[in-house]
Amino acid sequence: MEFSFTAEQDQFRDVLGRFMRDKSPASAVRSLMETDKGFDAEVWQQLCAEQGLAGIHLPEDCGGTGYGPVELAIIMEEQGRALLCSPFMASAVMAGYAILQTGTDDQKRALLPGIADGSTIATLAITEQSGLWRDDDIQLQATKSGDDYVLSGTKRFVVDGQNADLLVVAGRTDAGVSLFTVNAGSEGVTCRVANAMDPTRKLAEIDFSSAPAQLLGVEGGVDLAAIFNAVLIAFANEMVGGAQAMLDSAIEYAKLRVQFGREIGSFQGLKHRFSDLMVDIELAKATAYQAAQHLADGKDATAFASMAKATASEVFRHAAHECIQFHGGIGFTWENDTHLWFKRAKSSEVFLGTPNDHRERMLQAMGI
Amino acid sequence: MDINIDAIRAEVRTWLADNWDPNLTLVEWRTKLVDTGWGMPEWPEDYFGKDMPPVAVSAIAQEFAEAGAIGVMKSGPRMLAAVTLLAHGNDQQKRRFLRRILTGEDAWCQLFSEPGSGSDLAGSTTRADANGDDLANGNGWKVNGQKVWTTSAHHADYGILLARTDWDVPKHQGLSFFVIDMHQPGVEVRQLRQMNGHASFNEVFFTDAVVPGHFQVGELGQGWQTAMTTLAYERRAVAGNRDAKEDKGRNGTIYGEYREEQAIANEPYTWYPQRAGRVDLVVERARETGKISDPAIRQEIAKLLTMHQSTQWFAGRLSELQKAGKARGPEGSITKLAASNVARLASDVHTAITGIDAMLTGDQSPHDGVIAEILVSVPAVSIAGGTDEIQRNIIAERLLGLPKEPRFDTGPFKDVRRN
Numbered sequence: 001m002e003f004s005f006t007a008e009q010d011q012f013r014d015v016l017g018r019f020m021r022d023k024s025p026a027s028a029v030r031s032l033m034e035t036d037k038g039f040d041a042e043v044w045q046q047l048c049a050e051q052g053l054a055g056i057h058l059p060e061d062c063g064g065t066g067y068g069p070v071e072l073a074i075i076m077e078e079q080g081r082a083l084l085c086s087p088f089m090a091s092a093v094m095a096g097y098a099i100l101q102t103g104t105d106d107q108k109r110a111l112l113p114g115i116a117d118g119s120t121i122a123t124l125a126i127t128e129q130s131g132l133w134r135d136d137d138i139q140l141q142a143t144k145s146g147d148d149y150v151l152s153g154t155k156r157f158v159v160d161g162q163n164a165d166l167l168v169v170a171g172r173t174d175a176g177v178s179l180f181t182v183n184a185g186s187e188g189v190t191c192r193v194a195n196a197m198d199p200t201r202k203l204a205e206i207d208f209s210s211a212p213a214q215l216l217g218v219e220g221g222v223d224l225a226a227i228f229n230a231v232l233i234a235f236a237n238e239m240v241g242g243a244q245a246m247l248d249s250a251i252e253y254a255k256l257r258v259q260f261g262r263e264i265g266s267f268q269g270l271k272h273r274f275s276d277l278m279v280d281i282e283l284a285k286a287t288a289y290q291a292a293q294h295l296a297d298g299k300d301a302t303a304f305a306s307m308a309k310a311t312a313s314e315v316f317r318h319a320a321h322e323c324i325q326f327h328g329g330i331g332f333t334w335e336n337d338t339h340l341w342f343k344r345a346k347s348s349e350v351f352l353g354t355p356n357d358h359r360e361r362m363l364q365a366m367g368i
Numbered sequence: 369m370d371i372n373i374d375a376i377r378a379e380v381r382t383w384l385a386d387n388w389d390p391n392l393t394l395v396e397w398r399t400k401l402v403d404t405g406w407g408m409p410e411w412p413e414d415y416f417g418k419d420m421p422p423v424a425v426s427a428i429a430q431e432f433a434e435a436g437a438i439g440v441m442k443s444g445p446r447m448l449a450a451v452t453l454l455a456h457g458n459d460q461q462k463r464r465f466l467r468r469i470l471t472g473e474d475a476w477c478q479l480f481s482e483p484g485s486g487s488d489l490a491g492s493t494t495r496a497d498a499n500g501d502d503l504a505n506g507n508g509w510k511v512n513g514q515k516v517w518t519t520s521a522h523h524a525d526y527g528i529l530l531a532r533t534d535w536d537v538p539k540h541q542g543l544s545f546f547v548i549d550m551h552q553p554g555v556e557v558r559q560l561r562q563m564n565g566h567a568s569f570n571e572v573f574f575t576d577a578v579v580p581g582h583f584q585v586g587e588l589g590q591g592w593q594t595a596m597t598t599l600a601y602e603r604r605a606v607a608g609n610r611d612a613k614e615d616k617g618r619n620g621t622i623y624g625e626y627r628e629e630q631a632i633a634n635e636p637y638t639w640y641p642q643r644a645g646r647v648d649l650v651v652e653r654a655r656e657t658g659k660i661s662d663p664a665i666r667q668e669i670a671k672l673l674t675m676h677q678s679t680q681w682f683a684g685r686l687s688e689l690q691k692a693g694k695a696r697g698p699e700g701s702i703t704k705l706a707a708s709n710v711a712r713l714a715s716d717v718h719t720a721i722t723g724i725d726a727m728l729t730g731d732q733s734p735h736d737g738v739i740a741e742i743l744v745s746v747p748a749v750s751i752a753g754g755t756d757e758i759q760r761n762i763i764a765e766r767l768l769g770l771p772k773e774p775r776f777d778t779g780p781f782k783d784v785r786r787n
């Protein structure tokens with residue numbers, strides 16, 4: 001049977017949507033994006049400690065609320081729509097899933113509750129020079145040192161790297177790639193803030209020079225693809241939320257703006273493009289939701305995760321472009337809010353792999 | 369509502385064990401389905417159904433498939449008539465027409481489009497005039513005019529007809545909805561040949577054709593509202609597929625009869641899978657031709673598979689919403705437009721995969737001519753059942769709430785400019 005949301009899930013979305021709109025008006029996004037940290041600690045606390053959102057996909061014995069990928073998808077979509085500035089993606093989604101997938105039971109019980117209640121901000125550092133999650137591209141060296149390890153190498157495009165207390169890092173030993181946890185304040189860890197085009201998603205480059213680290217789970221025992229899939233699906237849902245925000249904003253303007261004695265939204269040349277955009281967004285949503293359900297069902301989500309990522313990132317970019325176009329000159333100004341989402345869309349297009357990369361990955365996962 | 373699917377399954381299974389008999393005739397068997405409601409479980413109990421929710425309906429369908437049991441007749445345009453009559457017909461009409469639709473005894477067609485009004489359906493000029501003054505005494509109507517593109521009219525016993533009964537009011541208010549008997553001297557059906565060589569649609573001419581008073585569906589002047597039910601169903605149905613059940617190797621006289629019936633009913637539709645683009649063939653063809661290793665073509669294949677899959681997911685979610693009463697109504701236009709996009713892209717991908725052989729047709733075209741048939745059939749998808757442009761208008765105005773176009777056709781219909 002096809003996926004559809006339950007009444008409880010619909011209600012959850014309503015409440016959440018209100019919270020996001022309330023806490024993340026464009027004015028808040030604008031002031032936060034100018035700061036180094038990029039988020040509002042008070043809102044983050046409300047999100048995590050009061051609402052329990054950061055632990056939505058984490059088990060109850062690890063401080064989570066024990067829901068799953070579908071509820072997480074709802075949160076991501078609403079965050080993407082409101083462009084909420086927070087370390088949610090880095091900490092709850094990326095590091096959260098990595099630890100959940102890879103850690104021993106003791107490690108999960110030690111590390112995840114802090115992520116769930118927001119007292120720990122964690123992030124996941126996988127990519128290096130290429131920016132891709134390919135096994136071969138992970139060169140950072142992990143060397144055994146007593147019971148623990150030391151890491152040496154550089155990670156790039158680490159989301160919220162500058163905000164993180166806890167780094168989950170992919171490194172190589174003779175057994176292949178493993179994940180390690182590193183305390184961000186440790187000696188040998190140097191964090192440089194990257195000049196991110198999207199100022200609402202903070203990026204860092206982190207150098208490790210014999211930085212002390214603990215192995216997560218067992219050596220060579222990480223299933224990067226599984227973590228990647230879960231992250232992609234959450235990300236795709238965030239992007240369709242962004243796309244919807246662009247459509248909503250453009251529609252609102254098209255009903256107000258008058259040229260040639262009528263609202264511009266009454267011109268068929270624009271109407272048809274709006275309709276095409278709505279079709280594309282609805283299909284991208286259907287894909288993002290179905291992928292989340294697939295993950296929740298415990299099936300191999302590789303094909304659908306990549307399908308969702310490719311589709312969502314293209315539709316988000318397209319929606320943002322159309323939104324600027326439909327606004328005319330004002331759409332190209334700094335004052336108009338569209339560029340906030342446009343920049344998120346552009347960086348999302350390539351973050352975690354381009355649409356072409358994902359279409360190829362999808363075909364291979366389908367055995368084609 | 370709490371429903372116990374297992375109990376329903378058990379009930380169908382027992383019922384089928386007691387009643388399903390492949391040596392009945394089709395009509396005998398379907399009469400049982402109609403009498404018990406097992407043939408259309410989603411329909412109301414009063415009219416040949418069982419008032420069952422969607423989950424139960426799919427469980428029942430599975431049980432039928434498992435038992436190899438044939439269902440009620442749904443092929444061709446008859447279900448457009450059925451859902452419309454179910455929604456707008458009176459008790460007598462429902463009893464008279466729905467039963468014989470489901471048993472397969474009557475075939476139907478949809479008499480809406482005319483040479484002068486396709487997209488602008490409300491501009492119909494086929495006229496129905498009262499046959500004498502005394503309507504109440506059942507003198508009924510006299511119909512004159514022409515319909516066109518009428519699929520399956522050459523097989524039809526009845527048609528659902530949109531005709532003008534009042535020329536002095538604005539166009540949407542002067543239409544009425546009728547059932548018309550196709551077997552009468554005043555109705556002439558001529559098959560039309562299409563660009564793909566098939567002849568599944570027709571021209572239909574009415575010359576003083578007779579419609580009895582009790583064949584009027586809904587109120588006088590409410591024909592447009594009634595037709596909207598038909599169109600909404602038609603748009604939704606495009607994403608669903610026309611799946612002739614596989615019954616090869618089954619024994620029993622009913623199967624032979626069924627195959628014959630389906631062959632006739634499906635004759636106008638043999639090319640319909642091709643017009644939807646045959647996405648199912650794409651990977652197979654890419655392997656056959658070696659194009660599967662061309663990275664540019666792989667990207668196009670992936671885009672197509674994605675668009676196709678997501679359209680089905682969207683349509684599935686929409687039908688859940690509709691069944692739960694949470695849909696707004698015009699969302700079917702999204703499905704229809706998406707299906708056009710899929711078909712067009714599929715045609716392009718098939719062309720890229722086929723290369724120079726796409727210049728050939730008939731049995732020289734790959735896959736027994738199927739590839740050529742795809743290429744020359746796909747253009748129908750974005751026209752039939754309302755064009756892509758009309759779907760875009762509907763989405764923009766009715767889903768996105770954009771302001772309406774300025775109109776030039778709001779006065780009395782007799783004064784409106786037309787072809």
Ligand SMILES: Cc1cc2nc3c(=O)[nH]c(=O)nc-3n(C[C@H](O)[C@H](O)[C@H](O)COP(=O)(O)OP(=O)(O)OC[C@H]3O[C@@H](n4cnc5c(N)ncnc54)[C@H](O)[C@@H]3O)c2cc1C
Binds near residue numbers: 482484485488517
């Ligand atoms: C295979 C097939 C089967 C069919 N079966 C049936 C059937 O069984 N019964 C039946 O009644 N009809 C049937 N039709 C008819 C079909 O519904 C009409 O062809 C269709 O609605 C278009 O009408 P038209 O052909 O008059 O084109 P027109 O309405 O003249 O359209 C011409 C062009 O103008 C565009 N256009 C028109 N109005 C607007 C507008 N307001 N804004 C923007 N663009 C506009 C259209 O999109 C199109 O591109 C069938 C058609 C096909 C191809």
